[in-house]
Amino acid sequence: MRRRRRRRAARIRRGIRVGMFACLVLIEASVGSAIMGARGTRQEADTEQQQIAAAPVMLQMPEKEDGSGRAGQALRTGRKTLVQTLSGWQQDSQGWWYACDETTNYINGWATIDGKNYHFDREGYRDTGWTAIGGEGCYFDEEGIYDPDADSSMLIALTFDDGPSKYTGRLLDLLENTGAKATFFMLGRQVEKYGSETISRMNELGCVIGSHSYDHTNLKEAGADTARQQFEQTDALIAQYNNGEGAQVIRFPYGEYTKELAVDTGRACIFWDVDSMDWDSQDAQAIKEKVSSSIDGGDIILMHDIYESTVAACEELIPQLQAQGYQMVTIEELAAANGYELKPGVTYFGFTDFEKERGTVTDEGREAPE
Numbered sequence: 044m045r046r047r048r049r050r051r052a053a054r055i056r057r058g059i060r061v062g063m064f065a066c067l068v069l070i071e072a073s074v075g076s077a078i079m080g081a082r083g084t085r086q087e088a089d090t091e092q093q094q095i096a097a098a099p100v101m102l103q104m105p106e107k108e109d110g111s112g113r114a115g116q117a118l119r120t121g122r123k124t125l126v127q128t129l130s131g132w133q134q135d136s137q138g139w140w141y142a143c144d145e146t147t148n149y150i151n152g153w154a155t156i157d158g159k160n161y162h163f164d165r166e167g168y169r170d171t172g173w174t175a176i177g178g179e180g181c182y183f184d185e186e187g188i189y190d191p192d193a194d195s196s197m198l199i200a201l202t203f204d205d206g207p208s209k210y211t212g213r214l215l216d217l218l219e220n221t222g223a224k225a226t227f228f229m230l231g232r233q234v235e236k237y238g239s240e241t242i243s244r245m246n247e248l249g250c251v252i253g254s255h256s257y258d259h260t261n262l263k264e265a266g267a268d269t270a271r272q273q274f275e276q277t278d279a280l281i282a283q284y285n286n287g288e289g290a291q292v293i294r295f296p297y298g299e300y301t302k303e304l305a306v307d308t309g310r311a312c313i314f315w316d317v318d319s320m321d322w323d324s325q326d327a328q329a330i331k332e333k334v335s336s337s338i339d340g341g342d343i344i345l346m347h348d349i350y351e352s353t354v355a356a357c358e359e360l361i362p363q364l365q366a367q368g369y370q371m372v373t374i375e376e377l378a379a380a381n382g383y384e385l386k387p388g389v390t391y392f393g394f395t396d397f398e399k400e401r402g403t404v405t406d407e408g409r410e411a412p413e
């Protein structure tokens with residue numbers, strides 16, 4: 044799970060651009076030149092040489108944008124050529140992949156192996172858990188087998204802002220005991236104090252690590268230079284306890300942002316559906332009632348792990364919601380289950396049917412809400 048999270052984190056940062064572009068360029072370069080003659084110019088190839096150097100060489104058309112089409116077969120590169128087995132399932136430090144024969148492996152699409160359906164990502168590793176394919180959320184079990192009956196209607200994402208704090212450890216105990224996952228949008232100044240005892244644990248529990256600026260400045264007012272500096276500083280602090288990696292997702296303080304600032308972060312920027320108002324009430328009972336009366340499947344819930352009352356509320360709320368059939372997942376999983384692969388620089392307002400009907404899931408090519 045950890046490996047997968049890190050791999051996906053890298054993918055989110057790189058985004059679709061490099062992945063899809065690399066595949067398309069390579070089809071031009073390999074299949075294209077072999078079958079149809081070299082169509083792309085030498086100049087184009089040189090410009091993108093750096094980007095595509097590590098990408099696999101496609102021998103077939105990969106999956107289309109709408110998720111149709113079968114997996115391509117790619118020439119194995121790098122460490123994969125060191126594997127002695129001729130064909131079949133292979134595992135390395137990043138996950139499971141499938142050798143079709145001595146020189147190729149499945150990549151980027153569906154494949155049926157021994158009567159079971161699998162899906163391979165753009166690096167050739169089999170997907171597990173919720174995965175967005177052609178705008179649909181598809182579920183694959185721990186062995187990567189597709190489950191067409193999986194239901195995403197009761198998934199919700201708990202998000203905790205402004206921490207970590209002295210109460211975060213207690214919250215992590217709760218997540219561990221209940222199997223719930225969460226997303227943490229942390230402040231750099233809090234990471235300085237509490238990061239060492241919390242961040243690696245968040246990672247181990249499958250939580251998603253997010254940034255909320257260094258000191259909760261209104262970045263829309265402060266401007267692009269301050270925003271960049273605040274996110275860089277916070278990334279560096281988080282990286283100390285996160286295998287050298289910064290935050291995977293962003294939430295702007297007060298939700299104050301511009302599209303330019305969001306693009307500048309190079310990561311997906313996340314809003315929320317339900318505000319627990321925990322900062323206002325600071326009362327466990329009130330927080331519990333507010334959330335349980337407002338919540339619906341697909342919601343992103345905003346809370347703050349800097350109040351003891353919030354953690355106390357969660358200790359009752361999480362088991363109660365689980366008993367009602369809700370499952371608490373990360374923001375990344377919630378997005379995938381609803382058919383969205385989080386893209387860098389795009390702002391997401393929520394993944395519920397309500398948001399989809401309003402056309403406000405993202406600010407990319409759609410109108411942002413008031």
Ligand SMILES: [Zn+2]
Nearest residue numbers: 204205296297
């Ligand atoms: Zn905040």
